[in-house]
Amino acid sequence: xxxxxxxxxxxxxxxxxxxxxxxxxxxxxxxxxxxxxxxxxxxxxxxxxxxxxxxxxxxxxxxxxxxxxxxxxxxxxxxxxxxxxxxxxxxxxxxxxxxxxxxxxxxxxxxxxxxxxxxxxxxxxxxxxxxxxxxxxxxxxxxxxxxxxxxxxxxxxxxxxxxxxxxxxxxxxxxxxxxxxxxxxxxxxxxxxxxxxxxxxxxxxxxxxxxxxxxxxxxxxxxxxxxxxxxxxxxxxxxxxxxxxxxxxxxxxxxxxxxxxxxxxxxxxxxxxxxxxxxxxxxxxxxxxxxxxxxxxxxxxxxxxxxxxxxxxxxxxxxxxxxxxxxxxxxxxxxxxxxxxxxxxx
Amino acid sequence: xxxxxxxxxxxxxxxxxxxxxxxxxxxxxxxxxxxxxxxxxxxxxxxxxxxxxxxxxxxxxxxxxxxxxxxxxxxxxxxxxxxxxxxxxxxxxxxxxxxxxxxxxxx
Numbered sequence: 005x006x007x008x009x010x011x012x013x014x015x016x017x018x019x020x021x022x023x024x025x026x027x028x029x030x031x032x033x034x035x036x037x038x039x040x041x042x043x044x045x046x047x048x049x050x051x052x053x054x055x056x057x058x059x060x061x062x063x064x065x066x067x068x069x070x071x072x073x074x075x076x077x078x079x080x081x082x083x084x085x086x087x088x089x090x091x092x093x094x095x096x097x098x099x100x101x102x103x104x105x106x107x108x109x110x111x112x113x114x115x116x117x118x119x120x121x122x123x124x125x126x127x128x129x130x131x132x133x134x135x136x137x138x139x140x141x142x143x144x145x146x147x148x149x150x151x152x153x154x155x156x157x158x159x160x161x162x163x164x165x166x167x168x169x170x171x172x173x174x175x176x177x178x179x180x181x182x183x184x185x186x187x188x189x190x191x192x193x194x195x196x197x198x199x200x201x202x203x204x205x206x207x208x209x210x211x212x213x214x215x216x217x218x219x220x221x222x223x224x225x226x227x228x229x230x231x232x233x234x235x236x237x238x239x240x241x242x243x244x245x246x247x248x249x250x251x252x253x254x255x256x257x258x259x260x261x262x263x264x265x266x267x268x269x270x271x272x273x274x275x276x277x278x279x280x281x282x283x284x285x286x287x288x289x290x291x292x293x294x295x296x297x298x299x300x301x302x303x304x305x306x307x308x309x310x311x312x313x314x315x316x317x318x319x320x321x322x323x324x325x326x327x328x329x330x331x332x333x334x335x336x337x338x339x340x341x342x343x344x345x346x347x348x349x350x
Numbered sequence: 351x352x353x354x355x356x357x358x359x360x361x362x363x364x365x366x367x368x369x370x371x372x373x374x375x376x377x378x379x380x381x382x383x384x385x386x387x388x389x390x391x392x393x394x395x396x397x398x399x400x401x402x403x404x405x406x407x408x409x410x411x412x413x414x415x416x417x418x419x420x421x422x423x424x425x426x427x428x429x430x431x432x433x434x435x436x437x438x439x440x441x442x443x444x445x446x447x448x449x450x451x452x453x454x455x456x457x
Contacts, residue, residue, distance in 0.1 A: 023365055024381075025364070027362050028362045030363040030364050136372065138375045179376075180379070
């Protein structure tokens, strides 16, 4: 068992099936990469205002080169040998990868539990492929209940009609679907309609209001997108007393708060292995090095990563809820973003 | 009995789990995990038409302390689970939609 003194996330997941618990515990203890995400491409046929991955085709070359089908399949083969069993395929829009069909067919035969994350609009184009090689589950982004809302959020024509056609096709194929909606100013008024759509189609739905920039070359206009959660007045007698709750242990390193620590990874479209999609580093080149070597390097990187000096000496170091993804990576260290601290300190 | 095709046994962090591939992904939607003794039978089951007695024999060769009755009872449970989860080709199984006419109740 691991010598780590903190409690890994799986131990707090009482709802987990004993199989998952046993797998997660051992994977954590022995640093086995059981869960991976392949971000196949930064291409997308939508242009969502809050997306931090999508790049126009003309800009892709400035940020690197997409991995080919051959490269993805080599990485997947090595990842499977290293223990990867749960795999998420995402993008951009993963169906936009020029060799998506080849990649999907191969991965589907290799023995992973695969979840496909998509905007669903291109699903009808791949109907035959998904009949022959169905995904185990689909996580579908839903940003509105009409073409007009999709035009406002995703800056695309007939966006809802296209997404809905894909969703209905997957429903008919009896593929388990989970809908995910980021709520921003442009679709806030449509949330009730989205809820009606979710209910009518009897689907699971996870809304969120998280809009972030990730330092990955895509500018996200957070100021004009974000909505604020409603303020909840505390009942009389429960007003803030000035004593803030201790929620962070200053002795714990940033990555130890992540549920994927020592067992999950992300491979971004231009071939780097990272621990989180929101980060602009580290740049561990899985294109050039064996998977296992990259994984060991990633675990070592995570274990050595410290909070920035400003956090370590801050008076709010125990009460300020934060994770590594709220920072940039510069020269292998977490770097404070000015606006982050200003907001927290008020 | 026979196992269906398109199923892979994987050892994941010390546990054994069946991962469906190709079209089989739609048929086997839950997670089917198994003990080490059951996993030890998988290779044989995948490459042979088999009977329960074959599996009892293989298990008792491997686990010499086990009794016949105990192994037989465990295998009953295991095979029932495989059949229920659509992992076994069962003789006489009807695929797809079907309808049947029930005889009228005698008055």
